[in-house]
Amino acid sequence: MADEQTGAPESSAVRVALWRAMHLEADPPPHVLEDEIGRQLAAPDDGWRRRPDMDPHATSGFRASIVARARFIEDLVAEQADRGVAQYVILGAGLDTFAQRRPEIASRLRVFEVDQPGPQAWKRRRLAELGYGVPDWLHLVPVDFEASESWLEQLTAAGFDPGRPAVIVSTGVTMYLTKDATAATLRQISGLAPDSTLAMTFMLPPELVDDADRPGLRASAEGARASGTPFISFYTPQETLAAAREAGFKDARHVSGAVLAERYFANRTDDLRPSSGEDLLLATI
Numbered sequence: 001m002a003d004e005q006t007g008a009p010e011s012s013a014v015r016v017a018l019w020r021a022m023h024l025e026a027d028p029p030p031h032v033l034e035d036e037i038g039r040q041l042a043a044p045d046d047g048w049r050r051r052p053d054m055d056p057h058a059t060s061g062f063r064a065s066i067v068a069r070a071r072f073i074e075d076l077v078a079e080q081a082d083r084g085v086a087q088y089v090i091l092g093a094g095l096d097t098f099a100q101r102r103p104e105i106a107s108r109l110r111v112f113e114v115d116q117p118g119p120q121a122w123k124r125r126r127l128a129e130l131g132y133g134v135p136d137w138l139h140l141v142p143v144d145f146e147a148s149e150s151w152l153e154q155l156t157a158a159g160f161d162p163g164r165p166a167v168i169v170s171t172g173v174t175m176y177l178t179k180d181a182t183a184a185t186l187r188q189i190s191g192l193a194p195d196s197t198l199a200m201t202f203m204l205p206p207e208l209v210d211d212a213d214r215p216g217l218r219a220s221a222e223g224a225r226a227s228g229t230p231f232i233s234f235y236t237p238q239e240t241l242a243a244a245r246e247a248g249f250k251d252a253r254h255v256s257g258a259v260l261a262e263r264y265f266a267n268r269t270d271d272l273r274p275s276s277g278e279d280l281l282l283a284t285i
Helices: 011-026 039-044 060-082 119-130 149-155 177-188 209-225 237-247 259-265
Strands: 087-091 110-115 138-142 169-171 197-204 250-253 276-283
Touching: 011 039, 011 060, 011 259, 039 276, 060 169, 060 197, 060 209, 060 259, 119 237, 138 149, 138 169, 138 197, 177 237, 237 250, 237 276, 259 276
Parallel strands: 087 110, 087 169, 110 138, 169 197
Antiparallel strands: 197 276, 250 276
């Protein structure tokens, strides 16, 4: 969980940032994603590479999954920006570094990062300390979910225009929420402007995960439980598609980990491949 005293990000957000950095260190080119800035933000101690969850071999599938989903999102945002969509919303932004790494795309957009107040204030300080700052097209939107604040109300107050198309992204979040909470979020998003796009990850039930990846999934679930943020919601692809359609989305598509593997890893000469367990919902309004 986020450190209530310092506002530091949750351990899961730091782990994702370090996996992105480890991809550059442990895996040969071509790299699916290049991100050292997340590690700089997190500022881990010198021994971070020796952490069990950073083991280059044992966690390679998780690392590949993280960089694959990030690359998919960035490709989607670039594609939508080329179509004229000018708003990008990241729900549960954590240590996302798109704005810092891809300013040639981000500066054409109004980028809104939504997160809890403490971790977001911490990130704002770190961006200033590292010399990035917060440009006028980047909006850090604090939302106290535990106090039941409306993320959409806070987003609109920060300058988001619900009457204009947007890309809305939520990665690595739904497993921590009840299905009712996710359904409510889907209904809110489906009420935004036509031609908006949602990309949202979800975790598969253990029985749908490849046999070789189940021990890793169990270990992740145990670690999440131990850190106070247990996985509570799993979805079949059919269930996710049905939830999107029931919420009012015009179109909903399932993007499997296998699709991402084929798109981003097919021509690699090493054995780096995304592990199964987390897929994507891609839906349009």
